[in-house]
Amino acid sequence: MLRALRVASPLAVVALWQLASSLGVLDPSTLASPAQLARTAWELTRSGELPHAVAVSARRAALGFALGAAVAIAAGTVVGLSRVGDAVLDPLMQMLRMLPLFGLVPLFIIWFGIQEEPKIYLVALAVVVPLYLNLVAALRGVDRDLVEVARVLRLRRAEAVRHVYLPAVLPGVLVGLRQALGLAWITLIVAEQVNAGAGLGFLVNNARDFLLTDVIVVGLLCYAALGLVTDGVVRALEWRALRWRDGGETA
Amino acid sequence: MTGTDLTTPVVAAAHGVRRAFGDHVVLDGVDLEIRRGEFVTLLGRSGSGKSTLLRIVGGLDQGAEGDVRTGTAPAVVFQDPRLLPWRRVLDNVALGLRGPDARARSTEVLDEVGLAGRERAWPRQLSGGQRQRVALARALVREPDLLLLDEPFSALDALTRISAQQLVRRLVDVHRPAVLMVTHDVEEALLLVDRVVLVDDGRIALDEEVGVRRPRRRDDPDLVRWRTRLLGLLGVADA
Ligand SMILES: Nc1ncnc2c1ncn2[C@@H]1O[C@H](COP(=O)(O)OP(=O)(O)OP(=O)(O)O)[C@@H](O)[C@H]1O
Ligand SMILES: [Mg+2]
Numbered sequence: 001m002l003r004a005l006r007v008a009s010p011l012a013v014v015a016l017w018q019l020a021s022s023l024g025v026l027d028p029s030t031l032a033s034p035a036q037l038a039r040t041a042w043e044l045t046r047s048g049e050l051p052h053a054v055a056v057s058a059r060r061a062a063l064g065f066a067l068g069a070a071v072a073i074a075a076g077t078v079v080g081l082s083r084v085g086d087a088v089l090d091p092l093m094q095m096l097r098m099l100p101l102f103g104l105v106p107l108f109i110i111w112f113g114i115q116e117e118p119k120i121y122l123v124a125l126a127v128v129v130p131l132y133l134n135l136v137a138a139l140r141g142v143d144r145d146l147v148e149v150a151r152v153l154r155l156r157r158a159e160a161v162r163h164v165y166l167p168a169v170l171p172g173v174l175v176g177l178r179q180a181l182g183l184a185w186i187t188l189i190v191a192e193q194v195n196a197g198a199g200l201g202f203l204v205n206n207a208r209d210f211l212l213t214d215v216i217v218v219g220l221l222c223y224a225a226l227g228l229v230t231d232g233v234v235r236a237l238e239w240r241a242l243r244w245r246d247g248g249e250t251a
Numbered sequence: 252m253t254g255t256d257l258t259t260p261v262v263a264a265a266h267g268v269r270r271a272f273g274d275h276v277v278l279d280g281v282d283l284e285i286r287r288g289e290f291v292t293l294l295g296r297s298g299s300g301k302s303t304l305l306r307i308v309g310g311l312d313q314g315a316e317g318d319v320r321t322g323t324a325p326a327v328v329f330q331d332p333r334l335l336p337w338r339r340v341l342d343n344v345a346l347g348l349r350g351p352d353a354r355a356r357s358t359e360v361l362d363e364v365g366l367a368g369r370e371r372a373w374p375r376q377l378s379g380g381q382r383q384r385v386a387l388a389r390a391l392v393r394e395p396d397l398l399l400l401d402e403p404f405s406a407l408d409a410l411t412r413i414s415a416q417q418l419v420r421r422l423v424d425v426h427r428p429a430v431l432m433v434t435h436d437v438e439e440a441l442l443l444v445d446r447v448v449l450v451d452d453g454r455i456a457l458d459e460e461v462g463v464r465r466p467r468r469r470d471d472p473d474l475v476r477w478r479t480r481l482l483g484l485l486g487v488a489d490a
Contacts, residue, residue, distance in 0.1 A: 244373045
């Protein structure tokens, strides 16, 4: 019953929206109708324009994310496990945290041009901070008693990492991962708005010049869908990795 | 009866050990040797430094002064079970074990501590006493030469307690590790062990063989005399 209600309210909004468009209350140059959106999405897909744009944007997000995650994991591990590393690296990372991310866009364009690099680096920068902060906090919070157990059981370094450290930091890292992914998409959208010769942002920007609200909304929906997909991946990881917390049925 | 004499090799030793936390001196001038196959209990009031001494003998305390020699393969059962919450019971027991039969041996030991069939449970699905038995199994499966037990039976009900005690006693007789066990239960100690060590005021106040013949009975007059004496030393009136 409640489930049905959850689906019903969004459907009602879409129905009203379509009604307003059909009656001419809603001007297509303000907002295209749902039916028009579906048609546009289909045509853009058939022409190959939309899949190409999605692929370009997804690639930027993936590369930026990978780069940012690599930096965050390397720096976070050093800072979280070594006092010297903490003293040397943490101030730098805290400075990074204070940087106004979107304020860097003009500088990045001057430095890296208008091709792929500035967008990828901007996404990377957005990913680094939340992932780093969460990883460091998680590493500092690892139960020392369990670390001692690893020592008593004479676990090799790799075993201690696999059986003690990784599972211990995973909940914190997953929180960081979700924050990072959310920021990554927002950053990409902003970066692509400013300047892009391909990708979803390019599609949307072009459409704006011709008042094609249907294309703009389709582009936005694609961003949303991509965000949902990555969030779903993290959720699945979470479910798989944190089973021990609420396990009740498997024993 | 387990025979230990001066020719039996010393597995772990502490000489002139001192341990302070800040200004608070917990142990001062402690000497202790445990030989192969010897089952020693460590008694003392709460806060007297039993767990601290146990950790020192296990080589786990970097802050202790004095000469310490620990076993070549020590195993510790801590006062709290310290299981990895994200590993199933069997994986906790088999953690770090080498060899193809590691899991089979772990299953066997779990069976011995009365946890057959719970191999795939998560630690949080077990009761406190069951978790402690998993910790015991994790130590026993390693066939240590030095077994350190910090109140291993305190969370067990009377019946499980007896079978766990017998299990440890049997293990000592078969594999002959040196065992140091902290307990608050004087009677349990007297029924099980070969030697009693009592810590008081930072020192070893007593270190003696319990020469009572086995199998021991609670109402053995020698044992009753031991009991009265120890309770007196611990400052507890005999009930
Ligand atoms: N890490 C620590 N930091 C500061 N003080 C400590 C630490 N560990 C133990 N102590 C102190 O040392 C003393 C002895 O502690 P210990 O845990 O060895 O006692 P215990 O004999 O095992 O007591 P119980 O029977 O209650 O377990 C206590 O006063 C305790 O406060
Ligand atoms: Mg203690």
